[in-house]
Structure formats: structure tokens, C-alpha cells
Amino acid sequence: MSTSIYLPKQDGSTYRYELTQMNGLANPEGSSFTSRVAYSAAHVVANPFGSNDPVREPVIDWELTMKYRHYLWSLGLSVAEAMDTAQRGMGLQWKHAKELITRSVQEAKSVGGNIASGAGTDHLEPGTNVTIEDVVEAYEEQVSYVEGAGSKVIMMASRALAACAQSPEDYEYVYDKILNQVSQPVIIHWLGDMFDPNLSGYWGYHDLDKAMEVCLRIIETHADKVEGIKISLLDADKEIQMRRRLPETVRMYSGDDFNYPSLIEGDEQGYSDALLGIFDAIAPAAASALQDLDQGNRKQFREKLDRTVPLARHIFQTPTFAYKTGVVFLAYLNGHQLHFRMVGGAESSRSIIHFAKLFEMANQAGVLMDPEQAAERFKPLLKLAGVQQMEAVK
Helix, strand or coil: CCCEEEEECCCCCEEEEECCCCCCCCCCCCCCCCCCCEEEECCCCECCCCCCCCCCCCCECHHHHHHHHHHHHHCCCEEEECCHHHCECCCECHHHHHHHHHHHHHHHHHHCCCEEEEECCCCCCCCCCCCHHHHHHHHHHHHHHHHHHCCEEEECCCHHHHHHCCCHHHHHHHHHHHHCCCCCCEEEEEECCCCCHHHCCHHHCCCHHHHHHHHHHHHHHCHHHEEEEEEECCCHHHHHHHHCCCCCCCEEEECCCCCHHHHHHCECCECCEEEECHHHHCHHHHHHHHHHHHCCCHHHHHHHHHCCHHHHHHHCCCCHHHHHHHHHHHHHHCCCCCCCCCHHHHHHHCCHHHHHHHHHHHHHHCCCCCHHHHHHHHHHHHHHCCCCCCCCCC
16 A cells, blocks of 8 residues: 655656655654763744744744653653754744753653753844953853753854954853853854854864864863763764864764764764754654664664665755754654744745655655655645645555
8 A cells, every 4th residue: 555645846847756665663662772872952843823923933832842852752862952953043042942941851850851951142142242251151141041950051152252253262261161160061062154154163263173173172171071072064074083082081972964873883993972953853763773773783773874864964955054944844744743833934944845855755764653644744735835736546
């Protein structure tokens, strides 16, 4: 038995796509992983009825947003909260992030789930009058809030710092000030400019090798205050290069949504743990693969994750920062929310052609939990784009 759906081509014509995988990957029994630490950055579910101005004043559906975090914890995954996957700084403001963090920490405690939350400076608008001390104060405010809520801190990259820093020493000064104050080790996040163009030249250099030297100096100076570093550069060689130079006590968290299977598997000199946005979209496959790795079955680990890579590369294609749209689209197709609306109206960030290809790739990767239901959910969106369905074929 098969299901077909008519999908659009670039020229406006349609073609019949027959779903090849009619049985999605079952949700594995969840438990913490033993061989790797695995965080999924998590998206937020917008409330489409909560605001007359959903772009400037978005409202979050707290029930479904928390329900999705429970889903991730049930699979054994940890949650990276209020990060760029949650549209932090791209629709989700600090005032929303505070409530998101507080609610998620409470829910994590109720089930023993692991959580780390983003602390940055996004309530500080970059500008000519912003000083390095302003950046320090902004970081202090957010770090204090996250720690006070009971969460581990992910020290996010700062647009304000990137805008006002005059030298690598300015970065070292800011990070020294904050790391000397934290009450427990943090995860530092190095986010590449493909994810956020406002972070171009972070650490004081556009040259990644020179930038890495600055970041490593900070980590080595504060190794007792740094649990790990997440780098999101989409460059496997740079991640491996840095991984091999980290202090023994500091973890490398892969943020490479293109090359995650090989980086997590590792080599004879080490491996990367995971803190990935793509894990939100492929959560059951990721959890199942990590269970295989725990059991020493590297072949199955790679087979399950490798088949998701084409999908991940499509979701994270240029402009990379629009990847959240694909993540939420999959959550909608898989029944985790009743609508395809996003904070800040970001559902419009990708074309219907992009979604059609994403649908195909998700089916081929086996991450549609109920492919027939997913097809039915996609059809109203196709109709809105002017794509007509012929007589259903089953």
C-alpha cells in the first residue's frame, strides 16, 4: 500500500511523488546515553491566535512548547534551551527567553531531564554608544538569570560584542570577566556568521585559524569554568583541529549540522559530543543511533545518521539562519503542533519548492513518524501555494 502526493516544480508544474518509506522510525525507549552527551536545541511553538501583531509581539504556545521538550527528554536527549533554534534574536526576545528558560527548567526537574540554557546579550541593542562594559553588564544579567533559574549556562555569542570590539583582547576581557563569575562550568558557543551575519569576525578575526587561537586561550585560561565549547562553523576539519587542542577536561560539542555523524563517531584521537539544531528535526533517528553507539554498534549508528544528512544539508542550506523554518515544518508534519506558524512570521523564510524537497528527503530519511498523515498535513500548505492535488492515489 502506498500514498502519493503532487508536489511542485520550479516552473509551476507538478509531479506525483510516491512515498517510499511508509513506516517511520519508531520512537526508541529513552534513557541517558553513556558514550556521548547529546543536546538537542529545541524550537518554540507559536500561538497563532495570541497576538494581533505576531511579527513584533509574538505569543508562545507554552503547553505545546513544553510538551515538545518532554518528548525530547523521553528519547534520552538533553535540551539546549533558548538558543538560535528557538529563534533567539530572530523573533524570540530576551523577555520571552526568560519565561521559556524558567518554564523549561521546572519541567526538566519534574522528569529528571538534562537542560542547559542560552545566556547572551540580546537585550542590548548594538550601536555606536555601546561599550565593552555594557556588554559585560548584559552578559552578567543573563548569566545570573539562567543560573538563578537552576540551569547550566550556554554562553552565547554576542552581536553587541562583535559590533563594539576593537581587538581580540576585548573578547578576552569580556569572557574573562564572565567566566570568573560563573558558579559552575559553562558551555561556550562559537556561532559562525553563516548562522548569524552579525557575528562576522568573532574573536577579533575573520581568519578562522586566528580566531580559534583567541578562543583556545580563553578556554585554557579558564579550563575549570568551561565544560565545553560548541562550534557551529559547518567545517568538520576546523572542529577536529580544535577538538584535538582542547584541555582534557573540556568537551567539544559539535554544532556541525552537515557533518555530525563522523564528528560524533570520532577517530583514534577523540570524538565530539553533540549540541545540534538538526536533532530537533530528526530526534527519533538521533536517539536510536546513539543507543546503537552505546552498544558498540558503529555500523548501525552511521547508517541511521548518514541517511539523515541529505535532509540536514537541505534544511541548513543558504541562507543558513532560515533553518528553523524546516525544523518547525517537520514538527508540524509529525503532529507535534497543529499549525505551521512561527514566531516572527518566519514560516515565510523558505519557498514551497524548498518544502517539497524537504518532504521528499524526510520521507527518504525515515523521519516522518506517520508518512500518510504527514502528506495530508502538507496538502493544505500546497493548496495555499496554488498546487492542486489530483485524485488521491493509495
